[in-house]
Amino acid sequence: MESFLIRALQLILSLSILVVLHEFGHFAFARLFKVRVEKFYMFFNPNFSLIRAKKINGKWSYKFFAKNVPANERPKVNAYGEPVLNAKGKPVMEQIPQSELPEGDWRKYPDNTEWGIGWLPLGGYCSIAGMVDETKDITQMASEPQPWEYRSRSVWQRLPIIVGGVLVNFVLAMVIYSAVLFTWGREYLPLKNAKYGLQFSQIMLDNGFKNGDKIVTVDGEPVEQRADVVEKLLVDGKQNIVVSRGDKLIDLQLPADFSQKVLKAQEVDFVAVRFPFVIDEVVKGSPAQKGGLQSGDSIVGINGKQLSIYQDIVSEMETSRNTHVDINYVRKGRLMSSNVQLTEDGKLGVSVQQKFADIQTKRTEYGFLASIPAGITFGVETLKSYIKQFKLVFTKEGSKQLGGFGSIGKLFPKMWDWQIFWQMTAFLSIILAFMNFLPIPGLDGGYVLYLIYEMITGKKPSDKFLEYAQTTGMFLLLALMIYVNGNDLFKAIFNK
Template sequence: MEIFIKTVQLLLSLSILVILHEFGHFFFARVFNTRVEKFYLFFNPWFTLFKFKKGDTEYGVGWLPLGGYVKISGMIDESMDKEAMAQPAQPWEFRAKPAWQRLLIMVGGVLVNFITALFIFWMILFKWGESYVPVKSAQFGLHYHEVGKEIGLQDGDIVLTVDDLEVETTNDIAKFILLEDAENLTVKRGNQTVELSIPEDFDQTMIGQEVKNFAGIRFPTIVYKVVKGSHAADAGLQEGDSIVSVNGLSTVFFHELTATLKANKDSEIHLDVYRGDSLVSLNSQVSAQGTLGFNPAGYGKYVDVKIFKYGFWEAFPKGIDMGFDILIGYVKQMKLIFTKEGAKQVGGFGAMGKLFDGTWDWQKFWFNTGLISLILAFMNILPIPALDGGHVLFLLYEIVTGRKPGDKFMEYAQITGMVLLLGLLLFANGNDIFKAFIK
């Protein structure tokens, strides 16, 4: 069921974004009286799931969910319609339009995706606001992934700065290390300040070990609510209990408990629990998912959670800032793709599907949709033939030089671009398959 929900969310998100992207091309084409022969969600080799015609345009839904397309008359595209291109140019065709109009038609999809992302982030902040935990307010400090401990970090430390960049949230630590070529950490350890060196290529170590959560807020393991009928209920856990050990291993902090439970899936364990001032011993079964069946009290009472609510117009500039911050971070990540470990992490539709939760959460759904919209905008504007950016590159050349690239050159460029994109598609999705079934 979880995989089904993730798949539905991914398909819905991509469908929205593909339709909007192609509408961007369609809109400018119609503004400049350019004929659009087809407008399709998904590709339709050999057959089409659904189609109808209105005016000069055939609208339809294909069966291959790898994107979508608009077929614009008089344009060399993935259809490679050489016969039509061999005929004299007609007034309604793309090739008959001035270069500046063709440029707007080509950037229309990217422009709409970019605007869509900013609009989504605006609405997210208006509807739900935003919240975060300043790391400096963490009463019990932070806990760290094992790769962090290899460079000297200890659970309970609070990272204050990465080089000269001030750390505000736990996500900042990994982000600065990966994207800013950082060399040093300034850490608060008890009442002392400690300097730690970041080894060369530590970012490759993090990527290679697929570190998802480099640091997290540390808080005590206190039971807030026991789920009825769960293993925790059967064992006799009660609200307010503080779990201090499992099978003799310390689990004073919640991240210690979760790690220990995952190591004891489908097993019976012995719990030591403080109930008030009394130490109580309990036995419990651990589920196949590595859980007992209770909700922890969380870190809310041990940290200063910053919560911000915005009015409709107040959220607008904040949404723009969020969009640009995410885009800049994504662009900086591109350098990691050209490293050995980074290339292994390139993912396709499987990786995109993992962005979504196994349960439906509208806030996360729209955030991920905004994120993917930015990614689509950026990837499509890359100067690669067969992408919008490739066409834009040739149009800019035409505008600057006054010379239009020949149809034969455009044909070969389109074929080259399609081969490159197909290779990237196979590589990215091959990585997903390798991780899912082999690794």
């Protein structure tokens, strides 16, 4: 439960940062071109808001746990006081003149932005005057365009207002990557230094790999690190692999549908580095503590089997759940043994030392100036890699692996780690920028598509068309959100 809460808090904090700054991108360009921003909210606020604030006559006014400000409109009436109806028999709405609004009514001060925090933590929004979006419909756009509205601006001013959010998210990712490189540097394990070889999933084993192999080349090209293997095999569809096995080089040929098999088997960690089982910490009251094991002990055998690699030992213990096992271990050069009863899930109750404690990693430190171009390069390469991976979404097995908030939350570690948190926030910022730029109604890319149409034809799409497109887009996005989060729920229930 504790790990779930830590992941949830990391997810909420990360998405809050990204959404607020994304919307600020729209806000900044709107204000640059003197377009009014009616509302700026972190999280959504159906019916009421946790906090809302607005500057009135030079002073801030605050409301807590209050109902939302109603729209500044009323049914239009004719000279006889009868309501005016449109062609569908619905009342035609008109704006209430500011002179008729009571003093202190927030609607009387439309030139100031209403800031707030909603109660539904699924995003946020920036409501720009004169723009058909999810915060308003066509009845609120019936009046003539006003000088302070989005729709009165040229296409060359509206375009940066729309792409401002995507631009901020991408720049933010590069800033975060630069800061991470400056603060922590970059460290990874070159595959050639994998002292104990690699650990492979069942799909890999079924296709000729053996635990302990070292991957030398993929389609004739050397691979530097694990991420390169994942991209070349799953995304690029490379099939010819050369591995080092003992003192021999072995050629392996993968099937054309290998990536689909991996996705179907949900083998995320299908290539891992093998490392020895050296105890870091012993949990109080655990089987390990009761058996006398200590920090620094190196396990070298289970029930008479000579096993020293972490993955092999874990696999052996899983076959001996809730039973007594003989543990052989080395302490300060001395071979010792202990009889320990494992837990119901085959655990000792210990944490293991860093995987690469006795393996040479490659580490690069960055000064402040050097970290900036390095962060930009890393951000661009991450975007390129994600775009290449995106094609898997349109495959049969790839679509089944789409996940929602649960899957995103699992990307964060169970224990709070600021380096990983900022790395994941930068990665999510890249994803948010890319996904928002897709030409789908309701997303920024959809509005860009309308603007390109206007540039080519010289005509604006009608407000009625924009409203229908917006409704369709929001329906599709809602359906997608239900699907991906439904996938998470299904996996949580049936894939235990």
